[in-house]
Structure formats: C-alpha cells, structure tokens
Amino acid sequence: MANDVQERYARAIDASKRVRWDLNNLLDGREFDLRRPFLPKGLSLENEFLGLSAHEKLLLSQLQGRTYANIFGLVERFISAKVLQLTQNYWFGDQVALEALIRMADEELKHQELFRRMEVMMTNQFPRGYKQAGDPNSVAQAVLAAPSWSVLALTLHIELFTQAHYRASIAPGTDLCPLWQDVFLHHWREEAQHAILDELEFRRVDSALTLEERAEGVDGLIALVGAVDSLLQDQARADAGYFSVLCGRRFSDPEIEAMVDNLMKAYRWQYIVSGVTEPKFQNVLKDMLNDAQLEKIAQALSPLAYAKPNEH
Numbered sequence: 001m002a003n004d005v006q007e008r009y010a011r012a013i014d015a016s017k018r019v020r021w022d023l024n025n026l027l028d029g030r031e032f033d034l035r036r037p038f039l040p041k042g043l044s045l046e047n048e049f050l051g052l053s054a055h056e057k058l059l060l061s062q063l064q065g066r067t068y069a070n071i072f073g074l075v076e077r078f079i080s081a082k083v084l085q086l087t088q089n090y091w092f093g094d095q096v097a098l099e100a101l102i103r104m105a106d107e108e109l110k111h112q113e114l115f116r117r118m119e120v121m122m123t124n125q126f127p128r129g130y131k132q133a134g135d136p137n138s139v140a141q142a143v144l145a146a147p148s149w150s151v152l153a154l155t156l157h158i159e160l161f162t163q164a165h166y167r168a169s170i171a172p173g174t175d176l177c178p179l180w181q182d183v184f185l186h187h188w189r190e191e192a193q194h195a196i197l198d199e200l201e202f203r204r205v206d207s208a209l210t211l212e213e214r215a216e217g218v219d220g221l222i223a224l225v226g227a228v229d230s231l232l233q234d235q236a237r238a239d240a241g242y243f244s245v246l247c248g249r250r251f252s253d254p255e256i257e258a259m260v261d262n263l264m265k266a267y268r269w270q271y272i273v274s275g276v277t278e279p280k281f282q283n284v285l286k287d288m289l290n291d292a293q294l295e296k297i298a299q300a301l302s303p304l305a306y307a308k309p310n311e312h
C-alpha cells in the first residue's frame with residue numbers, strides 16, 4: 001500500500017478516536033420535543049405539500065424525521081456487513097487499514113442501536129400505527145448479492161449525502177427538536193471518517209477489476225438504485241397512511257395519492273438525488289468509468305432527477 005494511502009487509514013483511526021461518543025450519554029433521560037420539527041424543510045420539501053395546516057406540517061416533519069432515522073438503521077445493516085467482508089483483505093496484511101475498517105463497522109453497529117432506541121422512544125411518544133418498510137436483514141442480503149463495486153458505490157453515495165444533509169440542512173436548523181438534531185450531529189461526526197474509508201476501499205476494489213467486471217458493477221449499481229427506489233415507494237405509501245392517523249382526519253383517495261407522490265419526491269431527493277449529484281461522488285465515478293458508462297448511469301437516473309427542491 002502506498003504511504004499516502006496508509007496515512008489516510010491512520011488519520012481515520014485518529015479522528016474516530018477523537019470524536020467517539022457514548023450512546024447512553026447521548027440518549028439517557030432525553031425525549032423528543034414534539035413542539036418542534038425534526039427533519040428540516042430543505043430535506044422534507046414540506047412547502048411542496050399543499051393543503052396542510054401549520055400543525056400538520058409540523059407532524060409531517062416529525063414523521064419524515066422518524067423515517068429518516070429508520071432508513072439509516074436499515075442501510076447500516078448492509079454497510080456494516082460489507083465493511084466486515086472488506087476486512088478480510090487485511091487480516092494477514094495491513095493492520096492499520098484493518099483497524100480503521102473494524103472501527104467503522106463498530107460505529108455502524110452503535111448507530112443501528114441508536115436508531116433502534118430512537119424508534120422505541122418515538123413509538124412511546126407518537127400514536128400507534130407507524131410502519132417501517134423492508135426488513136434490514138433481507139435488504140442487506142439482497143444488497144450484498146450485488147458486485148462489490150456496486151455495493152461500494154451505493155455506500156459511498158449514502159455516506160456522502162449523510163455529510164451533505166447535515167452541513168446544508170440539519171446544522172443550520174435553529175428551530176429543530178434538540179434531541180433529533182443532536183443525534184444527527186453525533187452521527188455526522190463519526191460518518192465523516194466513513195466517507196473517506198468508503199472512497200479508499202472503492203478505489204482499491206475498482207483498480208483490480210477487468211473491463212467486464214466494471215461493466216457488471218455499473219449494471220449492479222443501477223439495479224441497486226432501482227431497489228432503493230422501490231423500498232422508498234413502500235415507505236411513502238406506509239407513511240401516507242400513518243400521516244392521516246397522526247393528523248386525526250381522513251384523507252380522500254386523491255389526497256392520499258398526492259401525499260404518496262409528494263413523499264416519494266422528498267424521499268427520492270433525500271436518499272437518491274442529493275447523493276448522486278454530490279460533486280465528490282460524480283468525481284470518483286468519472287475517475288473510474290468511461291463516457292458510455294457515465295451516460296448509462298445518467299440515463300438510468302434521469303426519471304428521478306425531478307426530485308429536488310423547487311426553485312423559489
């Protein structure tokens with residue numbers, strides 16, 4: 001391994017030790033403040049949901065904030081499993097890279113516990129009836145069946161949008177529920193190292209591929225994004241149904257369909273479009289792929305490209 005690459009794994013370990021936090025210290029004795037929004041407007045796109053009262057918009061932000069935590073809990077199951085698989089390359093080799101990846105997997109296990117505990121707290125603080133789409137283990141098994149290149153591309157994309165969401169929307173949200181915001185501050189601190197490690201591992205895996213294997217990786221990534229999209233469809237439908245419980249009023253069928261469409265736009269923005277348009281993600285792909293492959297990905301994503309905040 002080149003010295004500068006080894007140095008980056010070593011720096012990730014140092015940063016991971018420096019920012020490490022304890023789950024009990026973060027959560028014990030605290031509750032969500034139901035008078036405040038959870039997910040900020042820049043992510044929830046709440047201004048695009050028409051016909052809701054101010055109180056219903058608050059509930060919408062809290063519902064989306066709950067789903068946001070649960071989606072992280074879900075994807076981190078496959079991320080930690082993937083990282084543990086990657087450690088195999090270093091068992092009898094570079095022990096610094098091994099430690100960096102073990103710490104990352106350990107942090108993702110802690111984050112999953114964080115999101116599970118949050119869901120228990122939310123179950124106690126909100127009316128019954130919330131549903132999470134997708135089982136973390138089944139999703140993880142399906143994702144890990146894809147080529148390594150595809151899984152690492154998806155992972156890098158997720159860990160980059162985690163960074164982008166926190167910096168652009170969550171940190172500046174002065175009106176947000178303090179506990180919800182604090183959770184994502186803590187999460188973001190540990191995720192900063194993950195995005196670096198993802199890129200190192202992604203480049204390492206890419207550099208060993210044949211042209212044919214890389215082409216399979218591109219197809220695998222497109223299929224994974226499609227699977228994410230269909231999971232989001234299920235979640236949007238479940239959340240639209242639960243939203244009427246939260247609001248305590250019946251929505252007509254057309255209102256429910258409009259709610260599903262709006263939630264789908266918000267979720268596509270949060271979990272797909274905001275990540276794939278990150279300049280860092282684009283640049284890494286440009287280093288690896290030829291023009292035809294980049295175009296293939298862009299074409300596959302084009303039906304989702306509408307899902308971003310409206311210009312004001």
Ligand SMILES: [Fe+2]
Pocket residue numbers: 076107108111187191
């Ligand atoms: Fe995480």
Ligand SMILES: [Fe+2]
Pocket residue numbers: 079108159190191194
């Ligand atoms: Fe992570």
